[in-house]
Amino acid sequence: MATLRQVQALMHRVIREELPVAAGAAELGCDPGRLDIYRRFVAGHVRTALDKNFPVLMTLLGPERWGRLTRAFYAEMPPSSWELNEAARPFPGWLSEREQAGDEALVPFHVALASWEWEEFATYVHEAEIPSPDALAGPVVNPTLSILELPCPVAAFMARWVEGCRDLPLPTRDQGPEVALLWRRPDTGRVAFHQAIDDLLFAVSVAHQGLDPADAARAHGLPEEAAREAFGRAARMGLVLTPSAR
Amino acid sequence: MTARMGLPFLGYGVGLRRAHFDGIFEARDRVDFVEVLVENVMGFGGRPRDVTLRAAKTWPMVLHGVALSIGSVDPLDEAYLERYASLCEATGALWASDHLCFSSAFGVEYHDLVPLPFTDEAVAHVIERTRTVQARLGVPFALENPSYYIAYDASTMSEAEFLREVLVGADCGLLLDVNNVYVNARNHGYDPRAFIDALPLERVVQIHMAGHHDDGTVIIDTHGDHVIPEVLDLYAWTLERTGPVSTLLEWDNDIPPLDVLLAENDAIRAVGERVLGACSG
Numbered sequence: 293m294a295t296l297r298q299v300q301a302l303m304h305r306v307i308r309e310e311l312p313v314a315a316g317a318a319e320l321g322c323d324p325g326r327l328d329i330y331r332r333f334v335a336g337h338v339r340t341a342l343d344k345n346f347p348v349l350m351t352l353l354g355p356e357r358w359g360r361l362t363r364a365f366y367a368e369m370p371p372s373s374w375e376l377n378e379a380a381r382p383f384p385g386w387l388s389e390r391e392q393a394g395d396e397a398l399v400p401f402h403v404a405l406a407s408w409e410w411e412e413f414a415t416y417v418h419e420a421e422i423p424s425p426d427a428l429a430g431p432v433v434n435p436t437l438s439i440l441e442l443p444c445p446v447a448a449f450m451a452r453w454v455e456g457c458r459d460l461p462l463p464t465r466d467q468g469p470e471v472a473l474l475w476r477r478p479d480t481g482r483v484a485f486h487q488a489i490d491d492l493l494f495a496v497s498v499a500h501q502g503l504d505p506a507d508a509a510r511a512h513g514l515p516e517e518a519a520r521e522a523f524g525r526a527a528r529m530g531l532v533l534t535p536s537a538r
Numbered sequence: 539m540t541a542r543m544g545l546p547f548l549g550y551g552v553g554l555r556r557a558h559f560d561g562i563f564e565a566r567d568r569v570d571f572v573e574v575l576v577e578n579v580m581g582f583g584g585r586p587r588d589v590t591l592r593a594a595k596t597w598p599m600v601l602h603g604v605a606l607s608i609g610s611v612d613p614l615d616e617a618y619l620e621r622y623a624s625l626c627e628a629t630g631a632l633w634a635s636d637h638l639c640f641s642s643a644f645g646v647e648y649h650d651l652v653p654l655p656f657t658d659e660a661v662a663h664v665i666e667r668t669r670t671v672q673a674r675l676g677v678p679f680a681l682e683n684p685s686y687y688i689a690y691d692a693s694t695m696s697e698a699e700f701l702r703e704v705l706v707g708a709d710c711g712l713l714l715d716v717n718n719v720y721v722n723a724r725n726h727g728y729d730p731r732a733f734i735d736a737l738p739l740e741r742v743v744q745i746h747m748a749g750h751h752d753d754g755t756v757i758i759d760t761h762g763d764h765v766i767p768e769v770l771d772l773y774a775w776t777l778e779r780t781g782p783v784s785t786l787l788e789w790d791n792d793i794p795p796l797d798v799l800l801a802e803n804d805a806i807r808a809v810g811e812r813v814l815g816a817c818s819g
C-alpha cells in the first residue's frame with residue numbers, strides 16, 4: 293500500500309509535469325482525465341496570477357508570445373509561497389534574463405514594463421501604514437514610496453496607456469534610463485506614479501530631512517516661491533504627507 | 539440559539555471580496571457575518587487590510603484559508619502560522635478554518651486543494667498537525683470537506699470515515715461545505731444524504747454554500763455561479779439534522795455585482811429560516 297509520502301510524490305510529479313498523466317494515473321489507480329484536472333488547475337493559477345499582475349505587458353505581447361513565455365516561466369520557476377501573487381514576483385528578473393539571452397520576442401521595454409507592473413502591485417499592498425495628517429508633527433515622505441530605476445522610460449507611456457491610448461510606440465533604450473516614483477495615495481488607496489523630476493525629488497528630500505521648504509530653498513539657492521510650489525504639488529499628490537493645519 | 543462546540547450561530551454571511559469593497563458596508567443589514575480569505579490579507583497593507591479591519595468592526599468575522607496544507611508531508615509553515623495568528627488577533631475572528639487536503643509539497647505551492655488518501659497514516663498525520671494549528675492560532679479551528687476529483691487506490695476507508703476519524707481525533711470542528719458534498723457525491727457516485735448522515739454532525743460549526751460548473755462528465759467546484767436548487771435542498775435536509783448553523787455563501791469566480799450576491803444570500807437565508815422555523819415551531 294502506498295504511503296502518504298508516495299501518494300504526494302506521485303501527485304507532485306504529475307502536477308509539475310515531470311510524469312505523464314497516464315503513468316501517474318496508473319500508479320495512483322485513478323482516472324487520468326480527472327487527474328489531469330489538477331495539472332491544469334495548478335498551472336492555471338500561476339498563469340492567472342501573471343495575467344493579473346502584468347496586464348499591460350500581456351496585451352502588448354499578445355496571446356501567442358504571452359502563452360509561450362508564461363508556460364516556460366511556470367516550468368522553470370515553481371511557486372514557493374502560499375501567497376499566489378508571490379508566484380509573479382520573480383517574473384521581471386526571469387524575463388530580463390530571457391531578453392539578455394536573446395529571446396526575439398522581447399525588447400528592453402518589455403522587461404522595464406514588467407518591473408513597473410510588479411512594483412505597482414507591491415505598492416498597492418505595501419504593508420506600511422500611511423499616517424493620518426493628525427498624527428504628524430511635520431512633513432514626511434509617503435512610506436509606500438518606491439523609487440524604480442528603469443533602463444528605458446515607462447512613466448509617460450503608462451500615463452498615456454491609462455488614458456486609453458493603445459497604438460503607442462514602445463520606448464527604447466536610446467531614450468535613456470528613467471527613475472520613476474510610485475506610491476499609494478492616502479485618499480483613494482490606489483497607486484499613483486510620476487517620473488522622478490527635480491521638483492518632486494526636492495519635495496521628497498525636504499520631507500525626508502524634516503525641513504521647512506523655505507529653509508531648504510535657501511540652502512539649495514532656490515527661489516522660495518518655487519520651492520513652496522514644488523512642495524505643495526507633491527503634497528497634493530500624496531507623495532509627501534503634511535500635518536493637518538492647526 | 540444553541541452554540542455548536544461552544545461557537546455561536548451567526549446567521550447568514552458572505553465572503554468578503556475585493557470586488558465588493560466599495561459597496562458592502564452600505565448593505566450591512568443584509569449580511570450577518572463575513573468570512574475573509576486569509577491569503578487575501580496576510581502580508582498585505584493598504585486597502586485589503588483597511589477594509590478587512592473595518593469589516594471586523596462591522597460584522598462578526600470568521601477566517602478561512604486555502605494554503606495551510608494540513609495534510610502535506612512538508613513541515614507546517616511557521617511564518618504562515620505566525621501571520622495567521624496575528625490576523626486572528628487583529629480581527630477578533632471567532633474561528634478559523636481550512637481544508638482537509640494538501641496544497642503544497644516538496645517545497646512547491648499548488649494554490650489548489652489536492653485530496654489526501656483516506657488512510658490511517660493520513661488520519662494520524664493530520665490529527666497531530668491540527669492540534670498544533672489549534673494551539674498556534676489561539677481561536678477554534680475547523681476543517682472543511684474539500685471537493686475532489688480523483689479517488690486513490692491507496693485509500694482504505696470511506697471519505698466520511700476519514701473525516702470522522704480526523705475530526706474526533708483532533709477534537710476540531712467541521713466546516714461542512716454542502717456544495718462540495720453534492721459535487722463529490724455526483725463525481726464519485728455516492729448518496730449525499732447517506733454521506734451527511736455518516737458525519738459527526740455535532741461537530742458542524744459552519745456551512746459553506748456555493749455554485750459549481752457541470753460540464754456533463756465532471757462537476758467542477760468553481761464557486762462561480764448561483765447555488766443550484768438541489769444544493770439548497772441538501773442544505774435544508776442538513777439543517778433539519780443539525781439545527782442552526784452559521785452559513786456562508788462563497789462566490790470567488792465570475793464574481794457578480796453586490797446585489798446579485800446579496801439576493802443569493804437572501805435565498806439561502808429563506809431556506810434556513812423556513813427549516814429552522816419549522817423545527818422550532
Ligand SMILES: [Fe+2]
Binds near residue numbers: 682715
Ligand atoms: Fe467551501
